[in-house]
Amino acid sequence: MADYKAPLRDMRFVLNEVFDVASLWAQLPALAETVDAETVEAILEEAGKVTSQRIAPLNRGADEEGCHWKDTVVTTPAGFPQAYQTYAEGGWVGVGGDPTYGGMGMPKVVSAQVEEMINSASLAFGLYPMLTAGACLSINAHASDELKQTYLPNMYAGVWAGSMCLTEAHAGTDLGIIRTKAEPQADGSYTISGTKIFITGGEHDLTENIIHLVLAKLPDAPAGPKGISLFLVPKFMVNADGSLGARNTLSCGSIEHKMGIQASATCVMNFDGAVGYIVGEPNKGLAAMFTMMNYERLGVGIQGLASAERSYQNAIEYARDRLQSRSPTGPKAKDKVADPIIVHPDVRRMLLTMKAFNEGGRAFSTYVAMQLDTAKFSEDAVTRKRAEDLVALLTPVAKAFLTDLGLETTVHGQQVFGGHGFIREWGQEQLVRDVRITQIYEGTNGIQALDLVGRKVIGSGGAFYQLFADEVRHFISTAAPELAEFTKPLAAAVDNLDKLTAWLLDRVKNDPNEIGAASVEYLHVFGYTAYAYMWALMARAALGKQGQEDFYASKLGTARFYFARLLPRIHSLTASVKAGSESLFLLDAEQF
Ligand SMILES: Cc1cc2nc3c(=O)[nH]c(=O)nc-3n(C[C@H](O)[C@H](O)[C@H](O)COP(=O)(O)OP(=O)(O)OC[C@H]3O[C@@H](n4cnc5c(N)ncnc54)[C@H](O)[C@@H]3O)c2cc1C
Numbered sequence: 001m002a003d004y005k006a007p008l009r010d011m012r013f014v015l016n017e018v019f020d021v022a023s024l025w026a027q028l029p030a031l032a033e034t035v036d037a038e039t040v041e042a043i044l045e046e047a048g049k050v051t052s053q054r055i056a057p058l059n060r061g062a063d064e065e066g067c068h069w070k071d072t073v074v075t076t077p078a079g080f081p082q083a084y085q086t087y088a089e090g091g092w093v094g095v096g097g098d099p100t101y102g103g104m105g106m107p108k109v110v111s112a113q114v115e116e117m118i119n120s121a122s123l124a125f126g127l128y129p130m131l132t133a134g135a136c137l138s139i140n141a142h143a144s145d146e147l148k149q150t151y152l153p154n155m156y157a158g159v160w161a162g163s164m165c166l167t168e169a170h171a172g173t174d175l176g177i178i179r180t181k182a183e184p185q186a187d188g189s190y191t192i193s194g195t196k197i198f199i200t201g202g203e204h205d206l207t208e209n210i211i212h213l214v215l216a217k218l219p220d221a222p223a224g225p226k227g228i229s230l231f232l233v234p235k236f237m238v239n240a241d242g243s244l245g246a247r248n249t250l251s252c253g254s255i256e257h258k259m260g261i262q263a264s265a266t267c268v269m270n271f272d273g274a275v276g277y278i279v280g281e282p283n284k285g286l287a288a289m290f291t292m293m294n295y296e297r298l299g300v301g302i303q304g305l306a307s308a309e310r311s312y313q314n315a316i317e318y319a320r321d322r323l324q325s326r327s328p329t330g331p332k333a334k335d336k337v338a339d340p341i342i343v344h345p346d347v348r349r350m351l352l353t354m355k356a357f358n359e360g361g362r363a364f365s366t367y368v369a370m371q372l373d374t375a376k377f378s379e380d381a382v383t384r385k386r387a388e389d390l391v392a393l394l395t396p397v398a399k400a401f402l403t404d405l406g407l408e409t410t411v412h413g414q415q416v417f418g419g420h421g422f423i424r425e426w427g428q429e430q431l432v433r434d435v436r437i438t439q440i441y442e443g444t445n446g447i448q449a450l451d452l453v454g455r456k457v458i459g460s461g462g463a464f465y466q467l468f469a470d471e472v473r474h475f476i477s478t479a480a481p482e483l484a485e486f487t488k489p490l491a492a493a494v495d496n497l498d499k500l501t502a503w504l505l506d507r508v509k510n511d512p513n514e515i516g517a518a519s520v521e522y523l524h525v526f527g528y529t530a531y532a533y534m535w536a537l538m539a540r541a542a543l544g545k546q547g548q549e550d551f552y553a554s555k556l557g558t559a560r561f562y563f564a565r566l567l568p569r570i571h572s573l574t575a576s577v578k579a580g581s582e583s584l585f586l587l588d589a590e591q592f
Helices: 008-018 021-026 029-034 037-065 080-089 108-121 123-142 145-156 285-291 293-321 345-377 381-416 428-439 445-458 463-478 481-507 514-542 550-566 569-578
Strands: 068-070 073-075 160-165 181-184 190-200 209-216 229-234 236-238 244-247 250-255 266-279
Touching (some): 008 037, 008 345, 008 514, 008 550, 021 029, 021 345, 029 345, 037 080, 037 108, 073 250, 080 123, 108 123, 108 293, 123 145, 123 209, 123 229, 123 266, 123 285, 123 428, 145 160, 145 209, 160 190, 190 209, 190 229, 209 266, 209 285, 229 236, 229 285, 285 293, 293 345, 293 381, 293 428, 345 381, 345 550, 381 445, 381 463, 381 514, 445 463, 445 481, 445 514, 463 481, 463 514, 481 514, 481 550, 481 569, 514 550, 514 569
Parallel strands (some): 160 209
Antiparallel strands (some): 181 190, 190 266, 209 229, 229 266, 236 244, 250 266
16 A cells, blocks of 8 residues: 555645635634644644554554454554554644643634544544544533533543444434433432443543443433433543542443444443433433534545545556556557556546545535634624534535545545455555445435435525525636636536526425435535535636646646536436436335
8 A cells, every 4th residue: 555645735725725714714813813824834744744654554454453342341453552642642632622621723624634634544543533522522512611621621632532422223313212311310410321332432442531422311301302411421430630530330342343444443332320411401412412513524524535535545656557558549658568557548537536526525625614614713693604504504415425425436446456456455445445434424424415405405495505506606707717617517517506406495395205315316416516616716726827836737637527527427416306206116115
């Protein structure tokens, strides 16, 4: 496998030249105080080093070894505890954390780049700090000051880790039917009893304590999602002076044997009257958990991108070296027995598809991160509301589209290697296995698509969609004439999405199955159109600079490829949506 190289040049291009994030920060006083271009540059450089030098080299061995479980104790693969300590000591777990409690206070546009690097280095490793950062977000937004002061500093410092305990054997998508119970105690605490499954980092040897956020039901809770509360349940109790006390009554019953992310411990967690503390209001646990959902879902989308980037880096190196057959237009490497496979049109198709999806995905995830930062830090209510609505609309697209393309891209990367992509040595098959989970956890991609169409597009009567379409149209109408080769097909794609959205808004009035029948393909039409906007923005930033650096010529060439070869996929997807729900219900359940 090629060494991982953090794509810092492209990250700088997206942050500085495409989106000019410094001027966004200047408008957000809370960020203007904590963030400046020099600090961000140093952060990106350092993150590039720690992820490529310290973590990426562990990825393959950790996959071979996996995690170990014995008598409730989980051990991570060789090298993980030491690497985690290095990562934590660098402050990386708290990179986006609240400075009041020791976090670095970086905006999401910056922590998003760090997330990409850590997940490219090792998706299984990256999950441990990611779950901790997610738990911190919920605690910071909803827990009492006392809980925040007791837990956040050690979690941001990476001394303690976090986990999110939602899923039960009979309740995954439908959390309204969970059975875990919470009994109130005289001292204001609760006892938590029940079994959670599939808990990432539920138990491990990386940190001295693990802070579980657990969804459970109070005795008098109403049925369904409105009867769920959120509790903080530490593995070890914390004494008044901050030292660790007795072991809480919870344990890891086993770990799963699974397709990928072998080095991430996926745990069955048993809570046997464990002491917990409520986070937020009784029966408002799902809302408290959803505070971090937009951040986490974008983070999972970035995991898809990260795996795809690693696969691309390997594939491009291999395609330049591997000699097979001659170019259709005559020999290119005349001194060699055959040409490198990068001369073949089909290999170029795969490599360019990978490059176009990855760079488009990096721009899109950064764009969504900018909306998250604006929604969190803007002091202007109108600006904040617009950003919140865009976050609501775009988060399911980011989660599902980036991870669906993550799988497609890693499969292309495997295919470039031919048979060598199927065997372990080169690492390409691991990336395919690892990235697959990103389409499933944190709400399956099918559920993301339902969220986009049902709650966000139809639920807002098309208003959230209109915000996005208006922004793209404004860009098109103010773009320089030299950009017409990009803005014309972009305008056609937005027209197509407008019509499809209007068609859907109309169709769902008469057929309740229409949302679910249309949702996945609609999300993909949306995703390709959003990437077209990103590619037009990138083309604008690169145009005229081709002579300065190969980077810009490569950017423009990739933009042309995206518009010529990938954007047209919207036409077949649109036709599928418009075929409606009818053909999905021609068979009875027994006729399958
Ligand atoms: C490796 C791994 C790590 C995980 N980490 C965590 C973790 O840290 N914490 C945690 O709490 N959970 C975790 N999970 C659980 C994960 O989030 C769930 O598996 C996921 O949400 C799906 O739930 P389920 O498996 O019960 O599938 P189900 O909910 O049973 O869904 C089965 C299928 O039905 C579809 N479906 C369900 N309902 C609908 C509907 N209304 N409309 C249309 N389609 C529907 C789904 O999209 C899916 O295709 C993890 C899972 C794995 C495998």
